[in-house]
Amino acid sequence: MATNSNSGFMNIEKLTGRENYSTWSFAVQAYMQLEDLWQCTEVSPNTDIEIKKDVKAKSKLILLIDPMLYVHIREAKTTKEVWDNLTRAFDDSGLSRKVGLLKDLINTTLETSSCVEDYVNKIMTAAHRLRNIGFKVDDEWLGTLMLAGLPDLYKPMIMAIESSGVQISADLIKTKLLQEIKATETTAYFSNSKHQHQKYNPHHKQGQQKGPRCYNCNKYGHLGKNCWFKKNKTDTKDNNGFIAAFSASTHNDSMHWYIDSGATMHMTMHKDWLEDISTSNVKSIRIADNKVLHVEGCGNVTINVPDEQGSVSKIQVRNVLYVPDLSTNLLSVSKIIKSGCKIEFNESECNIFNQNGQNIAKAGLVSDLYKLITNEKKAQAFPAVVDEDVCLWHQRMGHLNFTDTKKLPSCTTGVKLTPSKEDIKCISCIEAKQTRQSFPSEGSRATELLEVIHSDVCGPMQTASLGGARYFVTFIDDLSRKVFVYPIKSKAEVLEKFNEFKNLVENELNKKIKKLRTDNGKEYINRNFDSYLKKSGILHQTTVPYTPEQNGLSERMNRTIIEKSKCMLFNAQLQNCYCSTGRSSGHGSIYH
Template sequence: MYQAKTARNKTLLMRRLVNHKLRGGISVSEHTSQFQDLVNQLSTTGWVLKDEEQAILLLSSLPDSWETLVVTLSNSAPNGKVTMQMVTDALMNEEARRKEAGTEQSYAFVSETNRRGGGRNGGRSRGRGRGQGQNRGNSQVRGRSQERGMSCENNTWFEGYCNYCGNYGHRKRDCRKFLQEQPQTSQNTSQEDGVTMVSLSSDACLVTHGEQEYLHVGTHDVEWVIDTAASFHATPHQHLFTSYKSGDFGAVKMGNTSFSKIVSIGDVHITTNVGCALVLKDVRHVPDLRLNLISGTALDQQGYLNRFKEGTWKLSKGSLVVARGHICGTLYKTHAKLCHPSLNAVEEEISPNLWHWRLVHLSVKGLTTLVRKERISMGKGVALDPCEHCLFGKQHRVSFSSTRRNHSELLSLVHSDVCGPIEEESLGGSRYFVTFIDDASRKVWAYCLKSKDQVFDRFRLFHAMVETETGKKLKCLRSDNGGEYTSREFSAYCAAYGIRHEKTVPRTPQHNGVAERMNRTIMEKVRCMLSMAKLPKPLWGEAVLTACYLINRSPSVPLNFEVREKKWSRRDVSYSHLKVFGCKAFAHVSKELRQKLDLKSNPCIFIGYGDEEFGYRLWDPEVKKVVRSRDVVFHENEFHGCVPIIRQQHTP
């Protein structure tokens, strides 16, 4: 009949091929054999279908109950191209799995109507006769259209066979025979906000969000479920987030007919079951969900490739395999664990004590100011546990009152003082450090010195830097009468640049109280830092520079609790990169410095921030030197303890 290469024969064969559907009671092998016969007949007419076209037509012949497989294959196809071999293998595997499971349906469906009323099922009219009415909202299609199985969703015929009764023209979920023979089915219809729900299983359900988005949700709270149909990642666990933004982000409809709000959006850092770090972006926090959900669509948008084959899932980026999973029932699952708790950024999980340590034992008043100005976030209140390291480093006599006036213009007055000698040499052989404090902003600069005669060189560097940075002239320097400040070259330099040099009265350090108090504050913090991290004294130089770095990012009482760095630079200050001094740090070893079997991470000790250079400063206890790296993983609650020290050059 179809040997003639006429347009009519081609049309008839193509129509039969398009309308060929997988029906109940027919095996996959029979279905594919019939499909291939039609393709061969079409070929005899001169119309040869490409392999990809055949694969797409075969996928189109599957009923709705196979939609998960269709989506999975579509998303995992290399370069978006499916092949007949890929499709037939997947169909055979799915048929075998369904026979073993003894069921073809393990989801409950939630259909959400268009809330604007402009889409399908949006109004309240009802159709009659052959179903040509508008059929919107709570319509009831009557007459011959209902008897012959016309779909009530869109008022058009379903061109396929029912998987339950075998009749043509309707789906299994619309089959009257199926619905009548399911007395144990929990069928709940809720008209609230135009949502209709039919619960067929207690293991999983579909949850809709907005108009089109939906999620698969299971009942286990350990694994992560991979769903290529989900529009976004979701989790019920607040402590997983590393960034957290609360707000009103809509709601989802749960399988038990209740609503659950999306209370926040943030990022989640996890370590996959193959050991790779994976950042899930824009994860929705839905407290009433029972499972962590990974969206395949969202991963695709991040540049990852999802591959589903023979009951396994593989996530890759380029040649790197990021994660693996396996099929469990009808869901693909994977195991992953949260990255180290120090990454956690949820408010109640970042305790005031941790911020107290990060900011080198900042006072309660200082922490309260940063919280009030929304620079950092923590729990319900700033209540610190008793810190014995603060007593070891800070205990002092009751202070005297001060009535001095602050300057308002940057560099109008700079205070300076030298602290030392320190009983232990630093890593770079220093025994002193000098500080310069701008009176208007109270920002402090510190330089480590091997001897006091280096003060003049450091002052010249400081002078050139601050004038270039601010565009203002240094007008006055206040110091004590130490020989390092009264040398002939120091006086000549001040005279040449028009800097007024104020010297205090001998044996009256109160006249230079700002610099004296700053040196005391720095040394108090240094003692606390070394005590808490159990680090040896030669690391005092690194501790001094780190203390100054963090003092500049802390509120100042003379400035009415403004932050020094913000007052100086007129820019907001970031705190997200701060870590606890002396904690364990694992630096990434670049491929140029390692061989194939060498470890990719090097355990170090965190000792500071790069002020004039990028990256964190780390002490490598194995090679006994300071290294810099930007690719570091921190364990802020763990410390190496006392480590041997060998002094080196080019360090404080």
């Protein structure tokens, strides 16, 4: 029975040079092994049978080479000579080759690629070629490099990956990019001088556009000498013209904001809405009916919008141009996205989300335009005097529960809270404080200070604090619930910190510690710690192994401290090193 051995032969790309030698040699080796001819590339033929087999192998090998490369093998007599000549000519694993491939790998970005698939393919291909020539490419480094090549628009996605705590790998980031970035690619619209709407995709590059590329405006479909933007520049010497989709004569609404995908800047006609007014670098803007409007300044505007609870929320829009002759206040889609926010359009409304995924503003569809929904009474500017809302004080107090937060006006001086509904929700608290159900327990409480001290070590943290600490140890008095927190670099410092704590509290209260209650961690169960407790006359109580519920007071305090740190980290969008309890020296105390 004859088999068609040419099926694999036809699928092998011909050798064209150093660029594809690595993949070509790998494929050819597999094919020659399949045909039982690979040994011909390793040894020269001796017998008649081997000579006949070598002729067959040499013929197949030559047919897999581009004719332009025949000059390298024309004098070769055997398959082995052909293979050796090709290896010497194209198997470049020297320093220059490594530097070139590494340069290609580092310089590849999403903005210089035609699409996300092309970007990922360039990175993976360059890494594969480096590995083929013996250069070690770490998997975590490769995944991080993929993230480094993304524009600032995807910074929130990078922060989300960092906060998730997952191990970075090339496969993980590749899957993330192909799923999330491809899913968020949306089509926007812009207006040209003839009021024709054309689809615009930010990831489209030259290979996907029609027509030549203009060197003047960097767009496709015309040459520089015919560029509309160049021909329609104002006769004045100002070259800072920007395009807006609205026409001054077709739409008039001076009291509301409209979401405009055709505007390159935020713009308003109200000077009294602006704060921190300064001179603008942009001197004029050009609107859709080809009219040029003068820009007289730039500043920030605070807009009042209703939140999901029905109360007023304030958002600040920066770098807003003051254009007196403008007929409509415009919010630029491109500027909103560059600030780190995300916009979603549908048939009836438009939603704006901040970097934490919170819906901060909404626009309704009115006469085929997206009008921002604002608080009608306070839409112009920031009110002169306002009371602090509950959510702000909730964040200031380290995300204290709302029941106790609402008690602040009655137990403090100078705190005023605006009325709010009972169903206030904090997204940071929901994300950071999720836990399983509590462990039911019963027990007694100490009757005097220092009678029982609870202790536990929390860590290691994923990221070290600014002082280098990866753990912290707590000491809690059972009666007063006063908590002492000591950041430590390793668990070996626990005995040192307990001695420091013991000397401090016993000196302040003129009392002795009676009992120390901990888990069975090695930092507590060791010869030095046991000897110290016996010398001090302190009874050591330990929990049942693998039962942290029996040391619930310390465990719950660890959770409280971590939750407060994580909530403030999520809310302020800080780096992980600020989520630690502090530096490695000194101590802190809190009340619970």
